[in-house]
Amino acid sequence: MSAPALEARGLMKQFGALIATDNVSFAIARGARHALIGPNGAGKTTLINLVTGVVPPTEGQVLLEGRDVTALPASARVRLGLSRTFQINQLFPHLTPAESLGLAISERNNSGADFWRIAGTRPGIVAEIEDLLARFGLEAEMDIPTRKLPYGKQRLLEIALALATRPRVLLLDEPAAGVPEEERQDILAALAALPADVAILLIEHDMDLVFSFATRISVLVAGRLFTEGEPDEIARDQRVRAVYLGEEAHG
Amino acid sequence: MKPDDKLARRLEAHLRRREKWRWPEIAFWLAILAAIFTIPSRDALINEILIAGLFALSLDLILGLAGIVSLGQAAFFGVGAYAAAILASMGLNDPIFGLVVGAALAAALGFVTAPLLLRGSDLTRLMVTLGIALMLGELANRNAWLTGGADGLNFSMGKLIGLFPIGFLGQRNAALYSFVVLFILFAVARRLAQSPFGLALAAIRENRLRAGALGIATGRRIVAVYTVSAAYAGAAGALLAETTQIASLDLFDFHRSANVMLMVIIGGAGWLYGGLIGAAAFIVLRDVISAATPEYWEFWIGALLVMLVLVGRERIGEAFARLSPWAAARSLRRGAA
């Protein structure tokens, strides 16, 4: 019985009197398609930050393929195979997609400290950049500075960058957020085409996307794991509706 | 397979676009060389510009490439200068030896102080770098037995590779010496900027959060580039001491650090030539304005700075880019490593 790809045990995060994450435990299997949903302010992004190491937990552990990574900084976890995308695009405005991807790949190849060779010219890197550009439909824009790309393309690059690190576990923080209708399809297609052996945890508000993508869903409310189950169960669960309807009443 | 080939070739061309030395670059360096030979009366000035250019290059490595704001580059400059000066005053006055030792000592100082830059905000970095430069200045002041204190050190240099005097009688040799050192170090920096290491620095500058999220060990990269930058600044300091045969306390002054930052900003940070051009512009401007109003040239420099910031540095850069083909080529290259 192999270890789950990603596991959280009793994660808790306290900011002064505010408990943002309250005793959260979950496990994500290899190749899983797992979604995390919950009303606004439930603490989904905080949870992602805890898991990826951007924020240290007040209590609890994070395990990556069975290995305890709780004490490791974010960049170390990336090297062990845990990558994420950000809710608000975190890109390199003046670098081109080709350069950004080339950078991610070089780092993964451990040639990131190479200070002599021209970036991206190690054999194989060009092929890999090509492959990623093709997967995400970014071929035409590959030599344009990121800041000049339309938002949808930037969002695609956001995901492509995370994928360039060849993660074992990929956390996607609202990948479709803010993307205009016309470009949404591209995002959905890209998500569907993600490698099968990568475990994916998707945070989303868009229920269509969630239900079409996920095979398992967790619901986070006020920092606590409310419930977890298959999409059908969750869809039929009255309490989940209440939590969301409650939010609509107030929100 | 055809489409793939086309994309692949486009990709490679894109990634390698700045590798070759283009004719404006070659012309630039040849022009300097020519100036050294054809206007020998200005060799001292050219030497000063070359040294300032190297100093500015050192700051561009951390400021332009990695985005680290430092007001303490003078620390390394001063260390390099005093190292060469002290060695010479003890009789070890071979210029290249002094240069190497000066750069190495400065690099060591950079390596040791780099970890201080990693925590805290830009303000913290500013203060720490400033503080270190001033501490060294104070130390130099208090240890007059070593540094000559407020009077500075006077010494004489041996001949360059045993053949060429670089003192008062060897202005042209001095300028050539500085030229060669600057060119070599520039070529290395140019290569470095286009390497994966340089690209990672650009990523750290553009979005440190994401750089970490791609697995880049940002701390180590910053320490590495800071050490290299310190070595460059130390080399510049050593060159200055060796070619002018003086070392004095004002090398550690706030004004030095502020001026070199100005040079990098005037020329444009991040594309390596900016420091050189800024240094030339700064020194020429200074001489021109000083001739007109000797004590108040600083006022105009300050006004220039204020204007630059208010108008917006990037906007000025982009405006320039629209002006000429060469500047356009430069703007293509701007922003990346």
Next chain:
Amino acid sequence: MLTILFDGVAYGMLLFVLACGLSVTLGLMNFINLAHGAFAMVGGYVTALLMDRAGVPFLATLPIAFVVPAVLGVVLERTLYRRLYGASPLDQVLFTIGLVFMAMPIASYFIGSEPEQVHLPEWLSGSLTFHGVGIGVYRLLIVAICGVLAAAIQLFLVETRFGAQLRAAVDDARVAQGLGVDVDRIFAIAFAVGSGLAGLGGALAADVVGGIDPSFPVKFLVTFLIVAAIGGSKGILGALYGALLLGVLDVAGKYYIPEVGAFIIYAVMVVTLIIRPQGLFVRGDGR
């Protein structure tokens, strides 16, 4: 030794008055104002010149030394500074360095580069002996004035509505604005008062540092920054403690170990920033 301690406290109080404006600007607007020392210089010159050229008594010049830089501060803030509130730290640094580079030659041109001395009136020179401890009368005055100022500021911040608004704005300007606080006005007033205090500090410091000359802003820039760094930028008390600590260490250091002198405060700063980048006297995780 107690005399040294007292002198250190006096110097520290002076530093506090000089630097608290910088701390506030930093904490409130996240703005790095390296030109802060220029306002202190203006205040110092006001006092020196009024006394020298117009025969105004020392104490009478002090309010003017406050008002002139304060007005200057308001003008500059409204016209120039506010355009840069959102700018990058580098831009702020460059801009304020530019201002300082402009201010110093202006002073040199209109007033001259020789230090202007403040000649203290008879009754302020000399010293008292209190239980065997020598206490300079002028230092005593400094402690008194600065102490009253510090208390007044703290009271103001804690007790008045404006003070509460200021503290809210320091904590989180956007939230404060959402709550109806006129953040713009607060910035302007805080900047003005901070500049005025700097001017007053400059006037008081003139005698202690041997006169006011055009290089004053740069000479003391680092000291002000150190106070801001050590004290943190979240509150006045932090700046006060930081300034006192620095004052005592500097005076004592220069007296007991003169070879190391000014080195001590730089070392303290570097060490502080290593251990606690957010400042020594900030509670919890300051920004």
